[in-house]
Amino acid sequence: MIISVTMNAAIDRTVAVPNFRQGHRHRSVESRTVPGGKGINVARTLGLLGRPVVATGLAGGSNGGWILRRLREETLLTDFIRISDESRINLAVVDPTTGEQTEINERGPGVSVDELDQLLKRLDYLAAGARLCVLAGSLPPGVDMDFYATLIGIMRTHRIPTLLDSEGEPMSAGMRAGPTMVTPNKLEAEELVGHEFDTGEDLYSALTELTDMGPSQAAITLPQGCVALVGEGSEQRMLEVTIEPLEPISTVGSGDAFAAGYMAALYDGMSQEMCLSYGVACGAEATQHLGAGRLDRRRAESLLDSVTVRRVEAPTGV
Numbered sequence: 001m002i003i004s005v006t007m008n009a010a011i012d013r014t015v016a017v018p019n020f021r022q023g024h025r026h027r028s029v030e031s032r033t034v035p036g037g038k039g040i041n042v043a044r045t046l047g048l049l050g051r052p053v054v055a056t057g058l059a060g061g062s063n064g065g066w067i068l069r070r071l072r073e074e075t076l077l078t079d080f081i082r083i084s085d086e087s088r089i090n091l092a093v094v095d096p097t098t099g100e101q102t103e104i105n106e107r108g109p110g111v112s113v114d115e116l117d118q119l120l121k122r123l124d125y126l127a128a129g130a131r132l133c134v135l136a137g138s139l140p141p142g143v144d145m146d147f148y149a150t151l152i153g154i155m156r157t158h159r160i161p162t163l164l165d166s167e168g169e170p171m172s173a174g175m176r177a178g179p180t181m182v183t184p185n186k187l188e189a190e191e192l193v194g195h196e197f198d199t200g201e202d203l204y205s206a207l208t209e210l211t212d213m214g215p216s217q218a219a220i221t222l223p224q225g226c227v228a229l230v231g232e233g234s235e236q237r238m239l240e241v242t243i244e245p246l247e248p249i250s251t252v253g254s255g256d257a258f259a260a261g262y263m264a265a266l267y268d269g270m271s272q273e274m275c276l277s278y279g280v281a282c283g284a285e286a287t288q289h290l291g292a293g294r295l296d297r298r299r300a301e302s303l304l305d306s307v308t309v310r311r312v313e314a315p316t317g318v
């Protein structure tokens, strides 16, 4: 079983508004509403990839009830803690004439100490029967910045490898607790290490800077694949994993599909080379679908043939 934790679950509502202009009244031509939050997206992809997954975290109020009902309709196994304040609603306005997307994301519910405590106990219980754990997405306001660090600590007591994918302080505080893998995109990696990457060499140096912050391994995702520092001790190696970029239908959630693919292959006991390749193939296939976390397993697996893995020497001075 793979545990996927969503601390800040959401109702993701996307409306299509042709010729969208700020300050004007519009009529939407189409809309869709789905459960979201990065952990939920990862769980959805893992389910589509046929791996056993349980989605857990916090689901608040009637919005949380709606999220859980919809996840069950998707036949995802869920074990969320119900909290009293409302889970957030995220609104995305897509203009089909320009392809531009405007997002308005709520911050999320207030969470009581007792509710967080219930979640910690639930995770400790789930961990007893799990093999891997994904922690992805933002934390609701008021939750301690080092909450992911606490969760990583719980997983460590059960010897469960963790993949952390968040942003800002919850991500850097979580990294200090030593997750097994982190998967920021390029922009997030630049923010984490505190400088921009101008050259390919900067990208490789950044991998070492990321692992120096705590995680055992790191991958930085790019539209053409990823670069990664994997393995431990004498087995440590730097890899470049590439795929010919596809014309995307939507890149929203491709990073979540990457994380799911990586974990799916890790669950099967594959090499890091294979885990990263499977992640890249899943990320690429997910760009061919509108909904976050959606992909076609067979097409993702056929894309594996066009993924190349190259070993790179660590830049000097690193």
Ligand SMILES: Nc1ncnc2c1ncn2[C@@H]1O[C@H](COP(=O)(O)OP(=O)(O)OP(=O)(O)O)[C@@H](O)[C@H]1O
Residues within 6 Å of the ligand: 184, 185, 186, 221, 222, 223, 224, 225, 226, 243, 244, 245, 246, 247, 248, 251, 252, 253, 254, 255, 256, 257, 258, 279, 280, 281, 282, 283, 284, 285, 287
């Ligand atoms: N245009 C593309 N063609 C092929 N593959 C892509 C493309 N864009 C992204 N990918 C794949 O998806 C993976 C993740 O991409 P990206 O760096 O965009 O994630 P992200 O910004 O974290 O996305 P999100 O957080 O919205 O889920 C990459 O490793 C890559 O394999």
Ligand SMILES: [Mg+2]
Residues within 6 Å of the ligand: 165, 184, 185, 255, 256
């Ligand atoms: Mg991402």
